[in-house]
Amino acid sequence: MSHKAGFVNIIGNPNVGKSTLMNAFVGERLSIITSKAQTTRHRILGIVNGEDFQLVLSDTPGIIKPAYEMQESMMNFVKSAFEDADILIYMVEIGEQDLKDEAFFNKIVYAKIPVLLLLNKIDNSNQEQLEEQVAFWKEKVPNAEIFPISALQNFNVPEVFGRIIELLPESPAYYPKDQLTDKPERFFVNETIREKILLNYAKEIPYAVEIVTEEFFEDEKIIRIRSVIMVERDTQKGIIIGHKGAALKKVGMDARVDLEKFFGKQIHIELYVKVNKNWRSNANMLKRFGYNQ
């Protein structure tokens, strides 16, 4: 049986309905994971698995609200939104006229991947307004397929989903399907730790790590987590640990704050650092998320 898989990047201003769309997709489909966890350059909104497909939806927060000061980082975000994805979803809401950033907007117009423009919240509009808006966006983004939708009311959402599946390239799954549905918590933990490493260290380090959560034990009150941060070289191990362990401790504390919010429970987290020269070659499935820089 042939299998399709790919990355769909959703961009759009805050509050246009990205999370609601994800939920609508889930309502339609099988297994799913949602998180606000951040990968290197994308925030994964969810993964939708079917027997013969896997759809990884992410957004690129840096685009709309530049959270990173360095110009270079911004450029990476820009690049990744258009080059790492197989399909680009540009989500707008009724009444919206433009992306705030004109240069960015032009990128959408010249994107080399298929662009689906979702005009959301049409339950808030009438026929006349809708027609006017569709005409407006057709002119603005001639390369896009336009779908008026209501993510909230699931209007036209199955059609969008079907079109995405059609457009997905033939590919094996990027994430192991059952493992993910079995142990999504570990995945969130890994991505949260990864994010904290990204924020706390100089640029070279984050790309050289892989996180493995070896223990995730939950009882009524507390979640106990033990994770290993794998690096390629001894020098990197030293940097991650830091003077008297201070740097690693900071990563653990920062991660704990986020994880407590996410899981709504007290978290106890232990972090270890190990040197494993070959992790990179074992991490194929994660390459597309920027591990291969």
Ligand SMILES: Nc1nc2c(ncn2[C@@H]2O[C@H](COP(=O)(O)OP(=O)(O)OP(=O)(O)O)[C@@H](O)[C@H]2O)c(=O)[nH]1
């Ligand atoms: N009327 C209407 N409201 C919607 C629709 N889709 C989303 N909303 C509402 O719009 C608000 C924002 O929706 P979210 O899904 O959180 O938007 P988002 O793009 O994920 O927001 P950020 O995470 O801030 O970027 C919520 O109050 C939703 O209920 C829709 O189709 N119709």
